[in-house]
Amino acid sequence: MANIKKYTKKDGTTAYMFNAYLGKDPLTGKKKRTTRRGFKTKKEANVALSKILVEVDEHGLRQNDQMTFQEVFEEWFKQHRREVKPTTVYAMESKFSRRILPVFGLYKMKDISRSHCQKAINVWAQELKTFNDYKIQANLVFRYAMKMDIIKRNPMDYVTLPKLKHEMEYNAELEEKKYYYTREELRSFLKAIQDDTMAYTMFRLLAFTGARKGELYALHWSDVDFHLKTISLKKTLIHLNGKKHLQTSKTKASRRVVSVDDETLSLLKKWRSKQIQLYLTLQLAAPFQSDDKQPVFTVYNQLKNEMDYCRLAYLNEKLERIYQKNPELPQINVHAFRHTHASLLFAAGASIKDVQARLGHTDIQTTMDIYTHVTDEAKEKTAEMFQKYMKF
DSSP, X not given: OEEEEEEEXXXXXXXXXXXXXXXXXXXXXXXXXXXXXXXSSHHHHHHHHHHHHHHHHHHOSOOXXXXXXXXXXXXXXXXXXXXXXXXXXXXXXXXIIIXXXXXXXXXXXXXXXXXXXXXXXXXHHHHOTTHHHHHHHHHHHHHHHHHTTSOSSOGGGGOOOOOOHHHHSOOHHHHHOOOSOOHHHHHHHXXXXXXXXXXXXXXXHHHHXXXXXXXXXXXXXXXXXXXXXXXXXXXXXXXXXXXXXXXXXXXXXXXXXXXXXXXXXXXXXXXHHHHHHHHHHTTOOOGGGSTTTOBSSEEEETTTTEEEEOOTTHHHHHHHHHHHHOTTSOOOOTTHHHHHHHHHHXXXXXXXXXXXXXXXXXXXXXXXXXXXXXXXXXXXXXXXXXXXXXXX
């Protein structure tokens, strides 16, 4: 039984796909189906379907050594998608459909060579900054194929990752780009926005806790413990299919409780009072009576006539307006406030392990990469220490 249907792709164009029942696997007894998509016309889809059905009728279901990358991917992804978050499923589907399946999909797994993989990596490296992500995703399918005895060796294991051009050449513009604020620069930035209580509170939290912006958006008042002086960062706000959703942080390391200084806690109390007053002014319901349901940071949604979670771009747009109003301030992006927190922790004498735990890094190498961006103050201290030691 097969079904050919028309569908709309993400770019707005239409195409055809089919889902066909092929029979039962003689070894496992499981039903085998195949899905193919991307056909320009219904006739083209029908021709491809007919070829598959004729092949199955003449030769039976393909044995493992006849399986294509596309077939192995479909078998693997059917299980894998149950084990990851919806946002991860969406991202993976995009990577495979756009880059990986067009390269490997039609090839039999046994025929994909090291050379084939290397050529794919080289092309991705020329076109994509994050080409290694695609290598990692494709590798998941090859590893699954090895696990299922479809192939004996993983051809992706032997590829060489090309060095990016910016890694080999000096780039003055890149050299001047700021990845964090120094202590004094952060002080100047916060002073410039101190009259905007919500913005001041949000950016101070980013710089003083190392929270990600998605974690900040997902923060509820029940996550703030004024008695223990801590904030619980265990969830994040995401956008999926045009809607906002809360989801738990991906890894155990990223689910953490961080201590907060008295000044920041005092600022949070001030913001909470102002938020309550804002609800009363707008004559909205008072969900703040239940801390577990009330986000710390909300914006007014005119269409719904209610307070809602911030859009993901909220802080980016807010930061852009701050720099337009204060052109004298050095410019960094929102994520750089997290780097600022790490850099200032290092400058204050915190250990790499302590910073790793506070920022929720699963891989210590991520923390080490930030560590290399030591502050100008630390550089000057190092030079002074060396000069005092040498004394000539």
